[in-house]
Amino acid sequence: MDNKKIGLVIKAAGSLYTVRDKASGEAYECRIRGKLRLNDVRTTNPLAVGDVVHYEAGAAPVITELLPRRNYIIRRAANLSKEAHIVAANVDQAFLVVTVDFPPTNLEFIDRFLASAEAYKIPVSIVINKMDLYNENGLQEVENLAKTYSAAGYQTLKTSIKVKDDINLIKSLLTNKITLFSGNSGVGKSSLINALNPQLNLRVGEISEYHNRGKHTTTFSEMLEVEKGCYVVDTPGIKGFGLVDINPNELSHYFREIFAASQGCRFNGCTHVHEPECAVRKSVKDGSISANRYTSYLKMLEVDEKYRR
Ligand SMILES: Nc1nc2c(ncn2[C@@H]2O[C@H](COP(=O)(O)OP(=O)(O)OP(=O)(O)O)[C@@H](O)[C@H]2O)c(=O)[nH]1
Ligand SMILES: [Mg+2]
Ligand SMILES: [Zn+2]
CATH class of the missing domain: 3.40.50.300 (P-loop containing nucleotide triphosphate hydrolases)
Structure with missing residues (x-):
């Protein structure tokens, strides 16, 4: 019996997920069956709104597989x-x-x-x-x-x-x-x-x-x-936002303007913390990079480094 269907998770409330069928547009309230094969991140919620899944309709609809996420x-x-x-x-x-x-x-x-x-x-x-x-x-x-x-x-x-x-x-x-x-x-x-x-x-x-x-x-x-x-x-309001899976060596890539300025740093792999001839620190000094943004960068380096997986 092959009643495997594709759907989109449109609502996530606890362990109950509303899945909209890709073909018919109909919505089903589903639970998750067994262990979904997930990427290795440990999460409180295995699925989120926007996920595309395989599910089985029926008296008690179940999600059987998570399809790869684009982001x-x-x-x-x-x-x-x-x-x-x-x-x-x-x-x-x-x-x-x-x-x-x-x-x-x-x-x-x-x-x-x-x-x-x-x-x-x-x-x-x-x-x-x-x-x-x-x-x-x-x-x-x-x-x-x-x-x-x-x-x-x-x-x-x-x-x-x-x-x-x-x-x-x-x-x-x-x-x-x-x-x-x-x-x-x-x-x-x-x-x-x-x-x-x-x-x-x-x-x-x-x-x-x-x-x-x-x-x-x-x-x-x-x-x-x-x-x-x-x-x-x-989505529900969130209070904190701890980073997951961002390598400290790469953190500066995720600050657009810091990354752009870093092309001018003297050293490859400059962390923009203490190195001489750092183009990022120079830009912070002359005001072309916001001091607040730079401060966030430093805080994220210190804090998240300790707790990264
Ligand atoms: N004066 C004014 N009040 C606003 C504006 N936008 C939202 N509010 C009010 O702010 C309060 C909170 O709005 P919500 O839409 O519930 O905020 P939310 O971000 O959805 O909050 P959570 O669901 O708790 O995460 C309500 O009393 C709104 O009327 C705005 O542009 N001007
Ligand atoms: Mg709200
Ligand atoms: Zn630098």
């Missing part, structure tokens, strides 16, 4: 954690939603996300949201942020869910793509997706006034069709 975003829950978590797989691009307040997004978090995406060449746009809420200081921070990441080679957007033009701009960037929305809890991922298509009616949560943080309103990952051919993946 994925993977992180460690915390730096000390041994287990990794796959945020999404097989995406065309990622929108990292950030806010300078309500809640503030940490810069190192942004740089960790970018480095991880860079390792699989997943294009990331930085979406600075809640533009309607910022005072003068906030707006100054937004400018600094936009300048830093534009200079590093990333598309940077400033948005508010209340501004129609902003939503239309985002929509125009989604055409015929699968776009991952990621970021801290409360930055407005689900709100932005609702603004793109109000019929989706995703749950959104308040920001805790006491902690100035989101309340982890979205609890599972889901792929949604915003318009024909435009898919987005809404």
Whole structure:
């Protein structure tokens, strides 16, 4: 009996996966049977939204095999954690939603996300949201942020869910793509997706006034069709972003502007930490590379080196 079918994981909630059949478009709630053959990374979730799988339909549908991934975003829950978590797989691009307040997004978090995406060449746009809420200081921070990441080679957007033009701009960037929305809890991922298509009616949560943080309103990952051919993946907010599988010798390759500048370093294999005639440090000194980005690079070298597999 061969009822082996191919499907796309469109929702991942605990051990239950919703799989959309490639041929019929019908959705099935599946569990995983036995041990899937996976790549050797130890993960808390064997499958993620965006995965393409073999599954067997029937009274109790089961996923039997994971097909090779084109890419994925993977992180460690915390730096000390041994287990990794796959945020999404097989995406065309990622929108990292950030806010300078309500809640503030940490810069190192942004740089960790970018480095991880860079390792699989997943294009990331930085979406600075809640533009309607910022005072003068906030707006100054937004400018600094936009300048830093534009200079590093990333598309940077400033948005508010209340501004129609902003939503239309985002929509125009989604055409015929699968776009991952990621970021801290409360930055407005689900709100932005609702603004793109109000019929989706995703749950959104308040920001805790006491902690100035989101309340982890979205609890599972889901792929949604915003318009024909435009898919987005809404995900639960994440707090930390530990790197997985990035060799310290290669870390600088995942900082676009550091990698570009490193072509001018005197030594092959320069770590840009202490070597003489380092073009990267020179660029940090003269301001053409952001000091914050360089600081993130150094922190990631020190911290992640100890815990790499
Ligand atoms: N003023 C303003 N509020 C916004 C904007 N975007 C989102 N919010 C509010 O921010 C709060 C959090 O929004 P959510 O969409 O739930 O945030 P999320 O990123 O999906 O959060 P998690 O699901 O917890 O990861 C809600 O109260 C939204 O109404 C914006 O552009 N401007
Ligand atoms: Mg949400
Ligand atoms: Zn160097």
